[in-house]
Amino acid sequence: MLITIILFILLIFLLLYMDIKMGRANHLKQTRTLLFPETTGDYQLYKNGSVLYEEMFQEIAGATSQVDICLFLIDNDPFSDQFLEILKNKARNGVPVRLLIDRLGGYKLNKKRQKELQEAGVKFYFAEPPGFPFFFYKMNRRNHRKITVIDGKIGYTGGFNIGKNYIGESAKFGEWRDCHLRLTGSVVSQIHKVFLDDWYLASGESSPPCEPPEDGDYKLNVVATDGVELEGKFEKMITSAQDEILIGTPYFIPTERLQKGLLQAIERGVNLHVLVPMKADHPFVKPAAIPYLKELYDNGATIRLFDAGFYHSKVIMIDQKVADIGTANFDRRSFFLNKEVNLYVFDEAFIKDLRKAYFEDADDALPFDEHWLKHRSMTTRFNQRIAVFLRPFL
Numbered sequence: 001m002l003i004t005i006i007l008f009i010l011l012i013f014l015l016l017y018m019d020i021k022m023g024r025a026n027h028l029k030q031t032r033t034l035l036f037p038e039t040t041g042d043y044q045l046y047k048n049g050s051v052l053y054e055e056m057f058q059e060i061a062g063a064t065s066q067v068d069i070c071l072f073l074i075d076n077d078p079f080s081d082q083f084l085e086i087l088k089n090k091a092r093n094g095v096p097v098r099l100l101i102d103r104l105g106g107y108k109l110n111k112k113r114q115k116e117l118q119e120a121g122v123k124f125y126f127a128e129p130p131g132f133p134f135f136f137y138k139m140n141r142r143n144h145r146k147i148t149v150i151d152g153k154i155g156y157t158g159g160f161n162i163g164k165n166y167i168g169e170s171a172k173f174g175e176w177r178d179c180h181l182r183l184t185g186s187v188v189s190q191i192h193k194v195f196l197d198d199w200y201l202a203s204g205e206s207s208p209p210c211e212p213p214e215d216g217d218y219k220l221n222v223v224a225t226d227g228v229e230l231e232g233k234f235e236k237m238i239t240s241a242q243d244e245i246l247i248g249t250p251y252f253i254p255t256e257r258l259q260k261g262l263l264q265a266i267e268r269g270v271n272l273h274v275l276v277p278m279k280a281d282h283p284f285v286k287p288a289a290i291p292y293l294k295e296l297y298d299n300g301a302t303i304r305l306f307d308a309g310f311y312h313s314k315v316i317m318i319d320q321k322v323a324d325i326g327t328a329n330f331d332r333r334s335f336f337l338n339k340e341v342n343l344y345v346f347d348e349a350f351i352k353d354l355r356k357a358y359f360e361d362a363d364d365a366l367p368f369d370e371h372w373l374k375h376r377s378m379t380t381r382f383n384q385r386i387a388v389f390l391r392p393f394l
Contacts (some may be wrong), residue, residue: 023137041185041216073105075163091121125202152210155183175309185216221344277311303368
């Protein structure tokens with residue numbers, strides 16, 4: 001009996017291994033490469049969900065020609081219902097509305113809510129539904145993008161999903177720290193192309209992107225990745241650094257290649273700062289980060305643990321010359337599995353303000369040091385050992 005159980009377990013592991021290997025090979029053959037030239041635009045940064053959604057909801061409600069939205073997650077609460085009601089009202093009034101939600105992230109959008117959207121005239125699809133073959137691999141391959149395009153003139157992208165957590169109404173997480181951008185100018189056409197590519201894959205429907213609006217005042221670069229290109233783009237930024245690297249991320253699980261790049265940056269005199277949350281929304285993500293953070297700390301990096309709520313911002317700043325803001329975390333899932341969209345900003349005045357805000361959060365955070373490591377809980381230590389095996393999916 002024992003031998004039968006062991007053989008069964010080994011068979012399960014073998015099937016999962018084959019699913020992952022073959023699923024990855026299939027993924028690489030079908031990768032969607034979306035390359036965009038440098039463009040221009042104007043932008044407004046939001047760090048507070050209440051302000052962001054008040055203004056974004058108003059602009060959606062005022063749309064006259066089209067609303068296109070791609071999200072990773074919509075919660076099931078009054079705030080989310082308010083958002084969906086705005087979309088339904090727009091569609092009832094004759095404005096075309098398309099809503100795309102990741103299949104796993106959108107699990108709270110039940111049959112009843114889906115039916116209500118469709119009856120109101122909202123065109124709705126799930127993105128990246130798991131299926132055979134390679135079910136386990138596809139289940140982990142998510143569309144993590146957040147894109148809103150209104151009338152082809154206004155765009156939003158960044159880290160905020162839709163739910164009460166993101167406006168600081170969660171007793172567990174408290175204040176939610178994130179970064180989201182409101183965009184106008186030519187850049188809107190580029191993020192619209194990203195939405196339309198995802199929409200085509202989910203619905204089979206193709207349509208042209210909005211006409212590029214007038215040029216903006218600032219140089220921007222849209223970076224849309226599909227679980228293949230992101231590691232190299234982050235490495236390029238790290239290698240280019242001469243003075244300073246600032247990383248803010250809720251999940252820090254670098255590849256060996258990126259960890260090596262960060263250590264080499266420290267060796268050549270670059271000041272490295274990493275800001276991550278003290279609270280965790282996953283039992284293994286924070287423990288998985290500890291060995292990497294400790295190695296960087298031991299070599300001279302400054303690591304801080306944000307404890308004034310939940311830190312969900314995804315920000316990288318290099319030498320006060322370029323800032324990367326978007327949906328991608330500094331983890332294996334974003335590097336090799338997820339669809340992400342990020343924006344490079346080159347405006348030094350903007351980066352100066354973003355850098356100031358970053359250090360304000362860092363100054364209020366707890367130091368990651370020998371004292372913290374010595375007093376971390378036994379649960380964290382135990383989960384740290386388990387997390388070693390889960391890194392590829394964290």
